[in-house]
Amino acid sequence: MEIGLNHYxxxxxxxxxxxxIGVMRRxxxxxLFFATEILLNSVNIAFAAxxxxxxxxxxxxFVFFVIAIAASEVAVGLGLLIVWHKRHGNIDLDHMSTMRG
Amino acid sequence: MFEAIAFYLFAFLTTVMFFITVTTTQALHALTALAAGMIFISAFFFILGADFLGAIQIVVYSGAVMALYAFGMMFFDTTRDVKEKNGNKFIVFGLSIIAAVLIVVIFAAPMVSTNIVALHPMIEGAGNTQELGMVLFTKYLVPFEVAAVMLLVAMVAGIVLAGKKMDLSLTLMNDAEIIDAKKEQHKKVL
Incomplete structure (x- = not known):
């Protein structure tokens, strides 16, 4: 059986x-960052196919550049997450809904 | 035949791994399943003849990004169960499927017309890495350099955000303040 573009x-x-689903329920x-990595990877498969x-x-x-962007996103995002966790002690989204700093 | 077997095997494995990633309540399980899924995705790149991207996928995602996440998880309390949003499940699933189908329609709409010409066609007699290099360093040289600058900015931002005492600037302090800061370093910070 031939694997075509539609399969990919x-x-x-x-x-x-x-x-x-991950982005909406986490x-x-x-x-949530893990779910965004899944989004980027699924688009990478479509691009390569x-x-x-x-x-x-x-x-x-384009896959090449998407991978570069994902790597820098992780670096900056994790840095911000660590700063937030140092100040507030949790990284739940519900606690970030107020902009009180 | 073997291509079909490989495709279905890796499609099943990738789907299962990513499903575990988004549904598990243990952060460590999610991390491990995501790393496995990344490696399985590199198999698709190898099947599609994009050898360079397959290697990049393994090195960058399963190597660098997963190591970074594992490092970040040392800071967070990962042993407790993760709480979930309790929304309406049908709405969430339905919206996800609709959005994903929309993405594919956006991808496929230009392809319905058959008069597509390859912008940068595959070069005869060159390996995949050589082909990519030829196009990357001619037509895509400026985006490549911009991506390099972006990675540098991300590296500096990561160091400044995650490092200790990054709000101090040694060039703006006088000698007495620097000595004080050095004494403070021996105390337990953070």
């Missing part, structure tokens, strides 16, 4: 849905 796009949809900010099936390298280059 369906898989990407499935993983994106899982990531969105309250702990660290696990389109790049392969259309013989175009642009998709692979």
């Amino acid at each position: 796009l369906v898989l990407s949809t499935l993983l994106f849905a899982i990531g969105l 309250k702990n900010l660290l696990l 389109i790049s392969h099936y259309y013989g175009d390298l642009t998709g692979q280059l």
Whole structure:
């Protein structure tokens, strides 16, 4: 059986849905970050599959840049999370709803 | 045939791992499942002939990003169970599926028209890494440099945010203050 572009796009949809479910139901900010990583990775699969099936390298280059952005997002996000945890002792989203500093 | 077997195997494994990541109440289980899922995703890159991206995926995600998360989890209380939002489950699942289908429609809409020409076609007789390098260092040189600057900014921001006593500036302090600060360093901070 031949694996086509649609197989990869369906898989990407499935993983994106899982990531969105994670984003919507998580309250702990660290696990929310995990869900955003899932979102980025599912889009990476779609990019790589389109790049392969259309013989175009642009998709692979975009995956490259998405990985760079994800790495810097993790670095800055974890730094902010550590600062917040030092001050408040928790990283739950519900405690961040007020802007009292 | 083998491609189909590999695709379905890794699709199943990736889905299960990411499902564990978003549903478990243990932060450590989520971290481990996410690392496994990242490695399984690199298998898709290898199947698709993007060898360089597969290696990058393993090195950056399962190496650097997961190490960073594991390091960050030392600061947080990860042993207790994670509390969840108690929203309406049907609304959450329905919205997720609709949004994901929308993403695929956005991806697939330009492809319905058949007159697509590859902007940077695969180069004959070159390996994947060589092809990527040829395009990256000609057409995408400026985004590459901008990404490098962005990573530098992220590195400095990470150091400043996570480091101790980063609000002190040794260049703006006089000698007496620096000596005081050195004495304070021997005390327990944080």
